[in-house]
Amino acid sequence: MSAQRPGPLFLARSSFRRRRLRDAARMLPIVAVVLMLLPLLKGGDPEATTAGMLLYLFGLWIALVVLSALLSGVLAIEDDTAEALQRDEDRGADGTERG
Amino acid sequence: MLSFNLLITVALAYVAFLFLVAFAAERRAASGQARWLRTSLIYTLSLSVYCTGWTFYGAVGYAARSGLEYLTIYLGPTLVMVGWWWVLRKLVRIGRSQRTTSLADLVSSRFGKSTALGVIVTLLAVVGTTPYIALQLQSVSLSMSVFAEATGSTWAGSDIGRTGLWVAAGLAVFTILFGTRNLDANERHHGVVMAIAVEAVVKLVALLAVGVFVVWGLAGGIAGTLETIDSSRLAAWEPAGGRWAGLIFLSGAALICLPRMFQVLVVENSDERHLATASWAFPLYLLAMSLFVVPIAAVGLERMPEGANPDLFVLTLPLAEGQQGLAMLVFLGGLSSATSMVIVATIALATMVSNHIVVPAWLSARTDGAMVSGDVRAVVLISRRLSIVAVLALGYTYFRLSEGGALAAIGLISFVGMAQVLPAMVGGIFWRGATRWGAGAGLISGFVIWMWCLFLPSFGQGAVISAQAFAEGPFGIGWLRPHALFGIEGLDPVVHAVLWSMLINTTAFFVGSVVTFPTPLERLQGAQIVNVYEHSQGPxxxxxxxxxxxxxxxxxxxxxxxxxxxxxxxxxxxxxxxxxxxxxxxxxxxxxxxxxxxxxxxxxxxxxxxxxxxxxASVSVEDLIAVADEAAQIVEYSARLEEKSREQERTARALREANAKLTQLSIQKDAFLSQISHELRTPMTSIRAFSELLRDTTLETADQQRFAGIIQDEALRLTRLLDDLLDLSVLENGNVTLNISEGRLTDLLDRAVSASGVGSALAIRRDRASEAVKVSTDLDRLAQVFINLISNARKYCIAERPELRIEVRSIGGATVVDFIDNGEGIRDADREVIFEKFSRLTDPGKAGGAGLGLAICREIMERLGGAISYQPGQGGAAFRVTLPAAEALAAE
Incomplete structure (x- = not known):
C-alpha cells in the first residue's frame, strides 16, 4: 500500500482546508476563555503585578483580534456565496468529514 | 474659561449635526444609494452602542473601585464576537430568513409565534432596560453639572433633574423622527445607524484623546504610567474568581440578549459578511475603548482630591488640568455614548412593545378584525411613537426616583435581567425539542429570581424589600433571603443572582420542554430555525x-x-x-x-x-392531517391514472394486433372461398362431364367402369371436404361427444403413421422407449390430430429427403409430443394464423388441403383439454401437442 505512487487525492484539498479553518474559528473562543481565566491564578504568584496583568490581558486581546481577523478574512472570502456555504454545511452535517 | 452657555451651544450644534447626518443618510437610502451606508465599517461602528455612558464615564470609576475587573465587561463580548461561528452567524441567518424585528419577535417566532412569550420577553426587556436608560440620562446630567460647577454656578438636584428631562425629550424627538419614519419592510433604520456610527467615532476619539493626554501629558509615558498604576491602590487588586468568570459570562450573554445589541447585530444587519469583519473589528474597538481606562483611573486617583467621583475622572481630569477643548470633546463623547444607547434601546423596546403588546391588544379589542377600512400603518406608527415616549418617560422616572448609585451597579443589574432570555434563545436555536412552555417557565422563573435577588434589593434595604426580609427572609423563611438563596451565604450579590437565576432558569426551561408537547406550528418553526442553514425557504x-x-x-x-x-x-x-x-x-x-x-x-x-x-387563527393538527391526506390522495389518484393509461395502452396494442389478424384472416378467407369453390368446382366439373359422357354416349364397359370410378373418386373427395367442414363446425359448436378410452401412446402413433399413408415419401424417426406412456382420452380424436400433423409434414416438407422426428417427453408434469420436420418451417408472419380456420399458407407450391386441418387439430386439442402450438427454432416446422394432463398416466 505504501509503495503506491501518490495518485489522486482522497479528498479535495481546498474544501478540507476550509473546514479545518472553520474548526479553528470554532476553537478560538474556547482557547480564549481558558487564557482569559488565567489571571485568576495571580494569587499563587506574589511577583505578579496589576500592570503586568494589564499588559498580559491586552496582549491576549490583540492576539485574538489578529487571529480572528485572519480567520474571518479567509472564511468571508471563501464563503462568498450562500450556496457554497450551504453545500459545505450539508457535507459537514452528514458526518462524512467533520472531525 | 469655558462658559456654560458655550457648552450648551456646542452640544446643540453637535445634536443638529447628528440630525443632519441621519437626515442625509435617510435621503440617500430613499434614493437607492444605500450601498455605502451598509458597509462592514458602519456595521461594526453601530455595534458600539454596547459602549454606553457607563463605559465612557463608568469604566474609569469601575477601575478605580475594582481594579481590572472592568475588563470583564469587554472580554465577554470579545469572546462572543471571536466565536461568531458558533452563535452569532446562526442568529443573523435566522434574523434574515425569518425577518426578525426584535428579540421578543425571535423568541415568539421560534416557539410557534406565541404571543404570550413575546409579551414576557417584552416586559423583561422593559424592566431590564429602563434602569439602563436612566443611567444614560444620569451620565449626561452629571457631566453637565460638572461643567456648570466649573463655571462657578452650583447645581441643585432639581437642575440635574431638569437637564435629564430636556435630554429625554430631545432623544424622544430624534428617535421618533428617525426611528419611526416609516415601517420599513426590514425594520432597518439607515439614518439612526449612520448617526450611531458617527457617534461611535466621536466617543472613541474623545476617550483616546484623554488617554493620550493622561499617559504622555501627565504620567510621563508608558513606563511612568505603569509605575503610577503599581503605586496606586489598583495594585492591591486581587481578582475574585466568581466575579471574574461570572462577569465575563454575563457580559458575553448581554451582547446577544440586550435588546439594543440584538437590534444592531441582527435586525440592522444587511449582509452576513459584515459579521465576519465585525468579528475582529469590534473586539478591536472594545480594546481601544478600554485601553486607557486604567491609566486614567490611576492618574485620577493620584491627582484628584480625595472624595472626587471617580465616575467622572474622564471629564474632571482634563478640566482640572485646564484642557478646556479636551473637556469639551469628552463631553461630546459622553453625550454620544449616552444618546446612541438610548436611541437604539428605545427603538428596540418600542418595536417590541408595539408589536407584541399594543397591536395585538388593539387587534383583539376590535371585533371586526384586521379587514376593516383605515390604515393599520397609522395605528402601528402611533403605537410605536407612544411606546418611545413611554419608554423614555419610564427611564426618566426611574432616574428621578433612584438616588443614582454607582453607574456600574445599575449596568450589571440590567445585564443580569436581560441574560434571562439566554436559555430560551440559545436553547431555541440549537435544540428542536424546546417548547413554548419550557421557554415560558425558564423566562418567568429567571425573571422572578432576578427581581427578588438583584433588582428589588438595588433600591436599597428597606425601600422595597424590608430590612427584616433581608436578614431573615420573607415571613421568616430563611432560605429565601435575597442575598442568600437556599441558605448559601457569602456570595457576591451579582454572582449570587447570576448563579441561581441561570441555574433555575435553564432547569425550568429544560424540564418544561421535556414534559410538555409542542403545537404543530411550533414544530414547524423549530425545524425552520434550528436547521436554518438547510432551509432557505420560510416555513x-x-x-x-x-x-x-x-x-x-x-x-x-x-x-x-x-x-x-x-x-x-x-x-x-x-x-x-x-x-x-x-x-x-x-x-x-x-x-x-x-x-x-x-x-x-x-x-x-x-x-x-x-x-x-x-x-x-392558526394551523391545527386537523389542517395538517388534511393536507397530508390530500397529498396522499393526489399521489394515489395519479398512480391510478398512470395504471389506467398503461392498461389502455395494452388494450390498444392488443386491439391493433387483433385488427391486423382479422384483416389478414379476411384476406385469407377470400382466398379460401375462391379456393374452396375451386376445390368444389373441380370434382363437380369432372363428375358432370363424365356423367354426361355416360349418359349421352355408348361406351365400352371398360371405359364406363373407368369413368364411373373417376366420378366416385371425385364424389369421395367432395364428401371428404364437406366432412371436414362439418367436423370443424361440430367441434366449434361444442356439441361433440368424446369417447374416452385408454391406450398406449406408441400404439396410437403407429396407427397414425400407417393411417397417414406416408410410406417411403417421408422418413419417420421415433424413440419408442419414450413413447411408453399410457393415455386416457378420446383416442380416435387424438389419432386424428397426429394423422393430420404427419400428413401435413408429408405435404409441406420440401426438403430433399424429408424426414419427421416424433419426440415424446414430459415437461412440467405434462406429456408433450413434438412433430419436427426438416423443412423450411413456417414464416414468422404466418405463425399467427396457421391455426385459424380458412387459413392457408400462401405458399403456392403445395395446394393439397383446404386449410382446415390445423384448425380442426386445435379445436380437438381444446376439447380434449390439451393444446397444440407451433415451436419456433427447431430447424423446421415443429408442432407441439400437449396431452391432457389428467389423462396422461405414467406407464407401468
Missing amino acids: RTWSRQAAGAEDLLIMAQRILGPVEAQTLFQSEAKKQGKSGYLPDVTPDFVDYLERELAGSVGAATAHAMIGQITEG
Missing part, C-alpha cells in the same frame, strides 16, 4: 385558500403602504402569469406575504392578522 404554514386576494391586498396596503403593497401583489401576479393586482392565493404567496408583514409588525402579529383573513 409553509398556510394551507387554507379561503383568503381572498383582495382582502389580503387591503390589509397589506394598510401595513406596507399602498404603493409597496400594490407592487408586491402585481409582481406576484406577474410571476403567476396573471395580469392585474390580484394573484392567486397560494400557500406560497400567503407565506411570503406573512414574512413581508412580519418585517413591519412582527411575526406573531402578522400571523394573527393573516389568520383573521384566512379564517383560521
